[in-house]
Amino acid sequence: MNLEYIGLKEISGPLVVLEGVENPSFEEMVEVTVGREKRLGRIVEINGDICVVQVFEGTHGISLTNTRTRLLGKPLKIALSKEILGRVLDGAGRPVDGLGEIYPEKYLDVNGQPINPVRREYPRNYIQTGISTIDCLTTLIRGQKLPIFSGSGLPHNQLAVQIVKQAKLAGESHDDFAIVFAAMGVKHDVADYFKNSFRSSGVLDRVVMFLNLANDPVVERIVTPRCALTAAEYLAFEKDMHVLVILTDMTSYAEALREISSSKGEIPSRKGYPGYLYSDLASIYERAGMIRGKKGSITQIPILTMPNDDITHPIPDLTGYITEGQIVLDRGLASRGVYPPVSVLPSLSRLMKDGIGEGYTREDHPGLANQLFAAYAKVQEVRALASVIGEDELSDLDKKYMRFGRAFEAQFISQEFGEDRDIIQTLDLGWLLLALLPREELDRLSPELVDKYYKEPDESESRFIRWM
Amino acid sequence: MGETSQGTIYGINGPVVRVRGDHPFQMMEMVLVGHERLIGEVIRILEDETIVQVYENTTGLRPGEPVISTGRPLTVKLGPGIIGNIFDGIERPLTSIAEKTGPFIGRGTVMDNLDAEKLWDVRILVRSGHILKPGRVIAEVQETPSVVHRIMVPPGIEGVVDEVVKDGRYPITKPLVRIKNGKAIHDLTMVHEWPVRIPRPYSRRLPTNEPLVTGQRVIDSLFPMAKGGAAAIPGGFGTGKTLTQHQLAKWSDADIIVYVGCGERGNEITEVLEDFPKLIDPRNNRPLMERTVLIANTSNMPVAAREASIYTGITLAEYYRDMGYHVAVMADSTSRWAEALREISGRLEEMPAEEGFPAYLPSRLSEFYERAGMVETLNASTGSISIIGAVSPQGGDFSEPVTQNTKRFIRCFWALDKSLAYTRHYPAINWTDSYSEYTEDLRDWYNKNTAPDFMEKRERISRILQEESKLLEIVKLIGSDILPDEQKLVLESARVIRQGFLQQNAYHEQDTYVPIIKQYHMMKSVLRLHDQAAKLVAKGIPVSVIRKTGVFEEVVKAKYTIPNDDMEAFEELDSRIESVLSGIDEDYSGTERRRHA
Ligand SMILES: Nc1ncnc2c1ncn2[C@@H]1O[C@H](COP(=O)(O)OP(=O)(O)OP(=O)(O)O)[C@@H](O)[C@H]1O
Numbered sequence A: 001m002n003l004e005y006i007g008l009k010e011i012s013g014p015l016v017v018l019e020g021v022e023n024p025s026f027e028e029m030v031e032v033t034v035g036r037e038k039r040l041g042r043i044v045e046i047n048g049d050i051c052v053v054q055v056f057e058g059t060h061g062i063s064l065t066n067t068r069t070r071l072l073g074k075p076l077k078i079a080l081s082k083e084i085l086g087r088v089l090d091g092a093g094r095p096v097d098g099l100g101e102i103y104p105e106k107y108l109d110v111n112g113q114p115i116n117p118v119r120r121e122y123p124r125n126y127i128q129t130g131i132s133t134i135d136c137l138t139t140l141i142r143g144q145k146l147p148i149f150s151g152s153g154l155p156h157n158q159l160a161v162q163i164v165k166q167a168k169l170a171g172e173s174h175d176d177f178a179i180v181f182a183a184m185g186v187k188h189d190v191a192d193y194f195k196n197s198f199r200s201s202g203v204l205d206r207v208v209m210f211l212n213l214a215n216d217p218v219v220e221r222i223v224t225p226r227c228a229l230t231a232a233e234y235l236a237f238e239k240d241m242h243v244l245v246i247l248t249d250m251t252s253y254a255e256a257l258r259e260i261s262s263s264k265g266e267i268p269s270r271k272g273y274p275g276y277l278y279s280d281l282a283s284i285y286e287r288a289g290m291i292r293g294k295k296g297s298i299t300q301i302p303i304l305t306m307p308n309d310d311i312t313h314p315i316p317d318l319t320g321y322i323t324e325g326q327i328v329l330d331r332g333l334a335s336r337g338v339y340p341p342v343s344v345l346p347s348l349s350r351l352m353k354d355g356i357g358e359g360y361t362r363e364d365h366p367g368l369a370n371q372l373f374a375a376y377a378k379v380q381e382v383r384a385l386a387s388v389i390g391e392d393e394l395s396d397l398d399k400k401y402m403r404f405g406r407a408f409e410a411q412f413i414s415q416e417f418g419e420d421r422d423i424i425q426t427l428d429l430g431w432l433l434l435a436l437l438p439r440e441e442l443d444r445l446s447p448e449l450v451d452k453y454y455k456e457p458d459e460s461e462s463r464f465i466r467w468m
Numbered sequence B: 001m002g003e004t005s006q007g008t009i010y011g012i013n014g015p016v017v018r019v020r021g022d023h024p025f026q027m028m029e030m031v032l033v034g035h036e037r038l039i040g041e042v043i044r045i046l047e048d049e050t051i052v053q054v055y056e057n058t059t060g061l062r063p064g065e066p067v068i069s070t071g072r073p074l075t076v077k078l079g080p081g082i083i084g085n086i087f088d089g090i091e092r093p094l095t096s097i098a099e100k101t102g103p104f105i106g107r108g109t110v111m112d113n114l115d116a117e118k119l120w121d122v123r124i125l126v127r128s129g130h131i132l133k134p135g136r137v138i139a140e141v142q143e144t145p146s147v148v149h150r151i152m153v154p155p156g157i158e159g160v161v162d163e164v165v166k167d168g169r170y171p172i173t174k175p176l177v178r179i180k181n182g183k184a185i186h187d188l189t190m191v192h193e194w195p196v197r198i199p200r201p202y203s204r205r206l207p208t209n210e211p212l213v214t215g216q217r218v219i220d221s222l223f224p225m226a227k228g229g230a231a232a233i234p235g236g237f238g239t240g241k242t243l244t245q246h247q248l249a250k251w252s253d254a255d256i257i258v259y260v261g262c263g264e265r266g267n268e269i270t271e272v273l274e275d276f277p278k279l280i281d282p283r284n285n286r287p288l289m290e291r292t293v294l295i296a297n298t299s300n301m302p303v304a305a306r307e308a309s310i311y312t313g314i315t316l317a318e319y320y321r322d323m324g325y326h327v328a329v330m331a332d333s334t335s336r337w338a339e340a341l342r343e344i345s346g347r348l349e350e351m352p353a354e355e356g357f358p359a360y361l362p363s364r365l366s367e368f369y370e371r372a373g374m375v376e377t378l379n380a381s382t383g384s385i386s387i388i389g390a391v392s393p394q395g396g397d398f399s400e401p402v403t404q405n406t407k408r409f410i411r412c413f414w415a416l417d418k419s420l421a422y423t424r425h426y427p428a429i430n431w432t433d434s435y436s437e438y439t440e441d442l443r444d445w446y447n448k449n450t451a452p453d454f455m456e457k458r459e460r461i462s463r464i465l466q467e468e469s470k471l472l473e474i475v476k477l478i479g480s481d482i483l484p485d486e487q488k489l490v491l492e493s494a495r496v497i498r499q500g501f502l503q504q505n506a507y508h509e510q511d512t513y514v515p516i517i518k519q520y521h522m523m524k525s526v527l528r529l530h531d532q533a534a535k536l537v538a539k540g541i542p543v544s545v546i547r548k549t550g551v552f553e554e555v556v557k558a559k560y561t562i563p564n565d566d567m568e569a570f571e572e573l574d575s576r577i578e579s580v581l582s583g584i585d586e587d588y589s590g591t592e593r594r595r596h597a
């Protein structure tokens, strides 16, 4: 373990090859000393006494002869204690806020271990975010992994901050609540934006930040979400806290993975991404959830920017196959000034079915959500037709849908950044909008619910007239 | 085991381990890797090296650690204790793993696959002197209140019964029957092992002319599945593959369900574990868990074990088929299995074919789907395996290799459609892209067991839907106002079919499962309405007039308003339709007459 290896056999991208290594172990950490600088690396392949090492800080400045390398005898672990709350760490879990080392209660392997499905608890408690599109149509559940699919320049960061600020669990106290924030390849101002927002909402001492920014080493990005989730698991399952994890930007993460994969000369699948991108992303996203007999929980909101706004790109695509739904943002809505520009139809929360309705939110919630989806889907059809034959030529009914669509976007989807609507407000607003349509159109709702909740059309006409 | 029965680790690359040394390993042999004895399997033998895939996380393994030969292939243990249980990809019980390593899955946990201590009530069915052939049932055990477990003579063994124990309570390892074959003596217990990659033998294949009834209207009525058939459910993320599989696992009329969660979400397995013990099988009023076995290798569990999980699942299914049961295997998702193949293949630096998948992808898929079938078993009973495989195409694009190759080996294709899912039309099975090649095989069964004109009704329903999609092309360009009324009626009836019949709410107590006979009556009511309305339209009555009466909505809502066991209510519905329509007719002819007068 104390042996030092002088020099290298080969260097390729972020990888170096060591020869003559005694007793290495797979995924063991190594320390590479270049001049005065110490860099961290990890063994990613072993063949006899030859080891391929991924260097987190990158290989710039490294030559075949100017390094000394030491094996550290263990996989990557981070120091954890409850003190991490309020701290800022780098992408590999080392403090960078000048407040000194973390006095560890524990060291944990950042790779974690899969939760045994027989010990999971199925998440059922809904989190009110105060945002109508989310609360009504894609309800967030505690313990869920619900990503934001965005595009560059869209307000995903604002949305994430608004969720953090407003998130409320029906009838629970706030002191067992923590936020783990992991930045991968985002700009300084994004990290600052989050930090300032946490500060201004008075939660900064409940936040731990893991920052690998745009100018930080690319390879380190591979371990950043893992460090963050290890901290989250510690807080949730050893310290009984409800942890909200924000991971941004998963696209930069996946690009780092692609870079390493191509340096290793691996056979790519789609768009140059490695064939194991799915499994790799799953090893991150599956670290959300709840465990039977434990009080805490991990809710994940990963953010990713879809290259070219393309939802079929491997990163959003494989993410969608793993997460429990997605909130999709839409450039068209954003350019029409709608905030948050949530694209309602492709957005989905798979866990909402068990957390809404009678006893949770309100009896009409499932049916109402369904009806709003169906009506808004119809709006899209009618718009397509209107763009062909002109709006004036539409039937009366179709015209009603056009009006409904405009009011829905302006008043339901759209809300102020600081506007915190409670669930009852949101549901009532939904009914008010439905009153713009003839009663017979409400085919996804039981007649009893319609009788009980259907609003006076005149009231909604006057309320929405300026938006239609 | 001495020095000679092992090799040593030379290289490690993820789940792939290179082994050197003198020991001649066999292909597909199971090995124990490293000091922690991780389970692995030999997947390639080179001149100076053996390649092993390891079923557990390889972090921390070192060159020089031993790799122990077991001399036998990767097998599963077959015996009582399988049903109601949940295993990982290589048949290790996850509950026992949890007892050992807590809420997170630890490594190197070698344990009994089946509970060796539990005592079972055994009823012996053979006596000394009986001549036994492979497959013969020698004893019975009530495995769960829903399943009688038939202990069979394992394939490859035969002879004359020499000794038997009395009926009584025994553990699975207790020798129950001793048979002699010349000099050879076999002590048969309740359990035997079988290599997962080798299909279990049967006497002969039988035709697939009985449906797997699922209670899902779009499946049973439009794209039916046969017992012993193979079906694929392809669809982009969030289109409803898992939910459809869960629905089939809950409500299909198989005797045994093997649910393989292959590289998917942990919470989906948890959901089954929480729901199934509470859900009641309509056929025997017992909890559904009593006929279900789960194989769970979630997306974050080791990828090599994901590859094996499919075989483990199908082997357990064959075992119950051999007892004379109808077994349905759900594999969610076969794409994740194909990706596991791709990942291992990539690490072996094999030449890839399409999109990085190995060239043997099609042959592996075909071997898997070939294990479906209706058969006469070795003991002359009839059993079947139906396979329903989810496919998760990248980018939701059905032209990718897994979907395309799967299509060659299945006969039932339930294509899930993103745009239907976006509008919350569930199940989002697209009625133009889906097909079932079993329809003809099942024609007689349907006509005999439901109503003589079932198939005729079904065909008319499909025709209306086809006409609708043609008309919609026109509507997209000019709107529907200009269409003649008989075409407007087609659109209206198609809407009733889509909303009232094809859409089925999995979360609704009645609608989640609908008996075929009700499906028939629903189709009949829709068609009756359509035909009667067509007569009015022919007389010049506009569809909008008929629509105003709300009669179409009434038929749409029949799925909720008419209970699943009250077929007489359809007569009332029909006479309502009749009276509403003749009411219009009279009014209309009345005004016409007055106008003429
Ligand atoms: N028959 C149905 N009734 C009601 N809701 C449905 C139905 N089918 C699908 N859904 C809805 O669609 C959501 C997604 O379904 P599901 O999880 O089965 O998708 P999937 O195709 O398995 O996705 P993935 O590939 O990501 O696993 C469900 O959570 C549910 O909300």
Ligand SMILES: [Mg+2]
Residues within 6 Å of the ligand: B241, B242, B243, B264, B332
């Ligand atoms: Mg699924």
